[in-house]
Each structure stands twice: as C-alpha cells, then as structure tokens.
Amino acid sequence: MKGKISLLLMLFFTVLTFAQKTVSGKITDEDGSAIPSASVTIEEPGKDAILAYGITNSKGEYKVTFTSSEPNVDLKVKAFNQKPLTKQISNSDQTLTFKMQSEATEIKEVQLKTKMITARGDTIAYDLKAFDSKSDRTLADVMRKIPGIEVNKDGSILYQGNAINKFYVNGKDLMEGGYGTINNSLPKDAVQKVEVLENHQPVKILQDKVPSDQAAINIKLKNSVTMTGRGEVGTGFGDPWLWNVKLTPMFFGQKSQWVVNYKTNNMGEQVENEGNILAFGSGWEGKRINAAQNDWLNVENASTPNLPVKRYLMNSVHYLSANYLTNIDTKKEWELKANANYTNNTVEREDIVETIYSPRNDKPGSTITTSTRNNFYTDKVKGELIFTKNAKKGFFKNTTSFSQFWNADRAVATRVGRIGNEAVESPTSSFQNSLSTIIPWKEKMVNFKSYISYQDDKQSLEVSPANYLQILYKNPVADSATAINFAPGTSVIQNFRLKTLETSHSANISFSKKGWTFTPQVGFDFSSKNLDTRFNGTAIPNPAIENDVAPSFEGPAYQNDLRFTEFNPNASLGINYKSEAWSIFANAPVNFNSIKAEDELRNVHKSLNKTTFTPNLFVQYSFASFWKASLNGNISNNFGDVQSAYAGYMLQSPGGFSVMDPNNPIPQTNSKSAGSRIEYRNPLNNLFFNVNYSLSDSKKNLLASPILDINTGFTLIQYREQENHAKSNRLSIEVGKYFPKFKTNASVSYSNTVSKSDAFLDNIQYLSKNNTQSYGFKLNNTYFSWMSLDYNLNFSRNKQDNIGLNDKGGRLGINKGFNHNLGAFFYPIENHTIGFNWDQVNTSDGQNKYNNAFYDLSYQFTWAKKKVDFELKWMNIANRKVFETYNINQATNSVAYTRVQLRPSQVMFTVKFNFK
Structure with missing residues (x-):
C-alpha cells in the first residue's frame, strides 16, 4: 500500500515539476x-x-x-x-x-459566425448547432456528440468521466438533481448553447472560499421565456398489443419554471428512472437521498443480461411526474420548488441457468440446472417540497420529502426436480427533512445543518410448497450443517419489520483570509433501528440422519427482536484554499462512536465505544491554461449495521438461511483509499483527456463463511471472527477529440482493475482474485449531408481465480466480452430518414462462444412545416428470443451458463412532435 501511495505522489509531483x-x-x-x-x-x-x-x-x-x-x-x-x-x-x-495599433475589423458578410466551443475562465460553452445531426431531436441526442461529455440512457451526464453536481436551465435548478426528464425530452431547437461550469460551487456565499472539483451543466435557451416540450404517441404489432406514449410539456420563464411528464409503454423502454436524483449538489446544501426500501427478503430472481434494456424488458409502466419552481420575493433570491412523481410498473422475467460447481480440494464438483419465472410489481409515490435562498449574503435550504411503496414480487422456481411458488409483499413508508442555513456574521460564516429520517419497512416471504426448500442449519446432534425437511403440503412464511430513525445535527463557523477558509464544526448523529422477524414452518426429522431432531421454529433461534443504536458525537476542522492555480480541501474529523446491539430473546448485549480519526484531502493544481492535476485520499470507518448484528436465523431468500453468531463482536470496517488524476481539456483545439489511478484497502473483523450444498445450490450464510482484507487498484485513461473539418467526435478509453479479497467457503480459507481490463472506442460523424453515424465499441477481459480453494493453481476461469452498437441514419431525400441499428453482445469462456446479434430498421418522414415526425420501426428483425451468456461466481466457486428470455420481433408506428 505504501509503495502504491508513493507512486501516486511521484505521478502528481512529476506534473508539478514541469518547467512552467x-x-x-x-x-x-x-x-x-x-x-x-x-x-x-x-x-x-x-x-x-x-x-x-x-x-x-x-x-x-x-x-x-x-x-x-x-x-x-x-x-x-x-x-x-x-x-x-x-x-x-x-x-x-x-x-x-x-x-496595439488601431485597425478597423472588416466584416465581410452581414451574418456572424459563432465559434462552436468558447472558453472563459471556468466556463466552456458549446454551440449546439455545431454538433447536431438531422436525426437528433432532443438535448440528450446532441450532447452525446460533444467531446468530454457522456450521456446515459436515463439522461445522467458525465463530464470527463465524473458525474456533474448541478443541472441548470437558464441558471435555475428546477429539477434538483432529477434532470433526466429534461435532458431526454427538451427539444434541441429550443437550446442556444450548453455551458460546462468547471469547479462549480453551487452555494454562492461559498464561491471563492470553498473549492469544488465537480462540474455543472447550464442549458442556455434561445429565449428567456420558453414554452416547449416533446411528445410521442405510438402503437405496435406484437404479442401483446404494444403502446408507447410520452408527453412532456415544459415552461421556462424568468420567475417560474415547470415540467409535467407522463410516460407509459409496454415495449421495453425504462422511463421510470428519469426522476432519480442524479446530481446531489454540495454537502453544504444538506442531505438528499433517493428513497429506497430496505429489501431484506427476496424471491429468487431471474438473471438480467448485459444488453440494452429494450431487448429484454417485459414491462407495462406508467410514470407521472411534475416539477415546479417559482421565486417568492421581488429580489428573486427565494425559491419554492415542489416535485412529485408516481410509478406503476409490472415486469416479467424468465431464465434457465446451468451452474457448474468446481471441485475443491477433496470435494467433487456438480452441475445444477435451475429456472426462474418472475413477476415484479412496483407501485410508489414520492412528494418533495423545497424552500431555498441562495445569495451572496446568505444561504437557506429546507427539503421535506415523503415516499410510499406498495411493492410485490412473485416467482415460480424449479431446482433439482422441485417446483416452488414464492411471494414477497413489501410496503414501506419513508419521511425525510433536511435543513441547512449559512448566515454571514461580520467576516465569518455560521452554518447550521439538521437531518431527520424515519422509515418503516414491512416484508413477508412465503414459499409453497415448503418441501421445495433444502435449507441448511447447524444441527445440534450432528454438530454440522444439515438440511431441514418440511412437511408435505405446508408453506413457510418469513415475516420482517424494520423501523429506522436517523438524525444528524451540526454547527460550524468559517473564517476566511487571503484565500484560506477554516471551518471548525461540532455535531452529533443518532440512529435507532428496531428489527423484528418471525419464521413459521413445520419441520420433520431428516431420515438420512440417525436420531435427527427436527428444529422447532417457535423458539428464539428463528426469531429476532433486536434494537441497534448508534450515537456519534463528532468534531472536525475543515481547511480550504482557493487561488487561481490551487484548490485545496481537507477535513479532519474526530468521531466518538458509541454502538449498542441488544436482543432480549437470546440475552445478547453487545457494545462498542471507540474514537476514530477519519481525515480526507483533495488537492488540485491548474497550470498552463489547459492542465489540471489532483490528488485525493481518505480514511473511513464503518461499524456495521443491524443487518450484520442479528443473531436469529432468517430466510432472506429461498436460497437459504442467514445468521450471525451471537458471540461475534460488532462488525468493524476500516477503509483507506487514495487517487490521482491528470486532466487536459483544450477547447481551442477540441482535445480532452484524463488519466486516473486509484487504490483502496478495506480491513474487516468479520468474514463471511457460507456453507454450500453443491447438490442443490442452497447455502447457509454465516460469519466468523477473523481479520480480512479487500484490496483493489484501478487505472483508467480516456482521450477524446472533435475534428471540426470532418464533423467527427472520437474517443478511446482503457481501464485495468485488480482486486484481491480474503474469502471462506465450506470452512476453507482462500484468496479471491479478480483482474478486469476494458477497452472502449466511440465515434460520431455528421460529415456527409446524406448520412450520420454513431458507433460504440467495448471489449473486456475478466480473469478470476480462487487461490487456495481450487486445484491446479486456483484458476476459476476467464470471461471475455465484446459488444458494440452501430447506429446509422441515411437521408436519401429531404425530410426522409432511414435508420439502421446493430447491437452485438458476445461472451466467451475461452472454449465456448456465445454470439448475440440484434438488428433494427426504421423509416421516418418529417412534416417540416409542423415539425412532426412519423416513424415506422422494426425491432429485433432476426426475432432472437433467447440471450445466451457465460458468467463466473467467485463466492460460490462456480460458473454459470445462462439463457434469458428476450423480447420478440416487434413493429412500432410512432408520431413525434414538439409542443411548440
């Protein structure tokens, strides 16, 4: 670890020793x-x-x-x-x-030619017209072609490989991080330019005082008051009848903004994730989360292939959202934001998996075939109210949010001749309130932050018939792990409830002088989690074991009544420095951790009192106009959770019980990480690249030690007290350039990740090693008036070893992957477009190859006067119905050959239009 840190420092200081x-x-x-x-x-x-x-x-x-x-x-x-x-x-x-001598600048023509990329300070502006093609319709379509920027399917944006921290439209943050809806639905014709705000500190009172290493995006519209939006209505032929509706009107004014969004389809498009929080802003703004359930209980899940979602998602989704922003004072400093969304979604999934368990030492291998057919039901609603004042003379932000889930999952699973029906019901209520305010006091700033969260999770898992299960448990007679037999015709039910209360409060005061800002802070965090579980079933003795005693599920061994509390007073000193060339952020917190885990059912009383020092540091140096070099490092501690402290058996999935030893201490994890980055971005010659290297080491006091029945694939998850490590290091490189003469944006990337971790399986200790290499290439070309081209290529190689568990050196296998996407659009006649799309996904284990090809064809006619598109699209022309692939599971020392059901060939007719 020390040698690798020295390498990081040498890399960083080599840059600083350039003859500047x-x-x-x-x-x-x-x-x-x-x-x-x-x-x-x-x-x-x-x-x-x-x-x-x-x-x-x-x-x-x-x-x-x-x-x-x-x-x-x-x-x-x-x-x-x-x-x-x-x-x-x-x-x-x-x-x-x-x-300089005066000389009149001659303007040869009346029209002005703007530069496609301009830079001023930390702001880089892109003229959208310089990058779009005839087939592009939305902001996201064009942004994918801008050098240094990546756009994912959900609309999330990466700049130079890192997530942005804010997304503005005309300088206003309407979406509060959930900007995917705007990015995917804002017509490109409404946009004048895209601005990248590098090193963006969103809290105005902290600008020039507290630096940031993240970038933001500002969308500058052509008009200061804009009514716009995007809509699609489509129907199709298939089994069943297909539909696709998207209606997203938008308004952006000087005082108020709003977006209303309704999307529904059953043709495999995942639209419900657009409302997720994709940008979290600054920690000074308080705390925001994507509310989610604590999914402890699960049915067996069919695999999801490494394919574009549209190829395999059997869905029926309705997603409705509304976002509103208005200024509530004459100075336009105070803003009120109200956000709400509702999701109703049904997903079907099906697979067949052949799992080969490798021999290990004196144990033979085996082969098990399983199949799973799922139905997942999502029903959730979220509301959010935000009051904000973000001014040079003060900051205030209060965010109140509420979420309610009514989810349910179903599965029909087949394993070694047994068929089981599985069902999970999981209602959840969640409430959060976050408050942060910064008040100027003479030459100082005082910051108060408060966060309160309460969540109530209820879940029940039922498996019928019960004798589908082959659950392992520690037999007190045989003193080993044996299987439980259930009475024929009966069911088993696992009930679960978790009530979680979390609070965090802090106060700090900041002193600034000559570019330096010092921020001492005090605070305390408190959390309380109450876990209550019950398992019900009817067991019978195992005839294979003499004098076997069937376990009784009425006793405390199969129940949990756990209260897990954490109290964490803390103090820290934040140090920030900002100059033209340097940005420094350091924080030195001291935490006084007091943790208790109490379970009266089995008279368990665990506690931990420990003081920890967890510093973090970020240093960035900008030089020669286009270069940036940075170092970062941190130390963190985690002392487990209720999920690693319960002591009663729990059926978290039909795959087997999980249990913690009551005599084990409270889990402790100490993590250390460091990273370096060199970045070059030159908007004058359209060249961008970055090099990153990072390493980490996590030390734990508990090690998972599962017991696996290789004849059925069922496991018993348990833990043993033993120091263990998980180490990794990663190198990544990305280079991108835009060639204006050829209207081409191209980039290449490479990454190499090596990870090692201690592991246990069937009382055998071994070292799990993983080496993954990935190569990528992207190309966008709009040079020809009759054609535009998008091409993405990725090749990966993953070598996995379990050293000390397998014979012959521990080699588990090599997984090679190759995938590419080609999108070509041809314009033979004005207002007519022919599109061709080719997805290719291949995997190989070195001997067997699995090639999966998908082709789409489309024709689009544009009614130019009304700006309406009529599209006819044929998807999955080859009618490929099954995806075949190969995967390695190091935890179970096995390889799996998987066949996943796909969407069949389908034809869609769609009308697309702008609202204005």
Missing part, C-alpha cells in the same frame, strides 16, 4: 486606454498549436502560464478593431506591456 513559465502584463491602445477582452495566446514557433491562452480583464490585464521545452515561444495578441500583434519572447517568467 508565466507571462503577465497589460494591453492598451495607442492612446494608452486599456483593451478588455483581448486574447493572448502562446504558441511554439512554426507550429499551429496553442500552448496556453488568456483573456484581458476590464483593466486590460492578462496572465498566461505555459509549459514548453523550446527556448523561445510566440506571443500573439488579438482584439476587435486592433491590428493583430505577434512577438517572439524567451521561455521565461516576465512582465510585458503591449500597445
């Missing part, structure tokens, strides 16, 4: 008046490549930092109505003042 030089000064006209907005660039002689650039401020002052091995460089100055100036200067630090 700075040229500064002032630009004036012939009369000595300052010239603002003049561009100053540094270039190597004889080369058409800009090393660095700067823009003069209102006083005509400039400052440019660059790196070059040449003894001399060219300095060029350009300004409107001034004669361009070029001077060769020495490669050294110096101050130069220039006086």
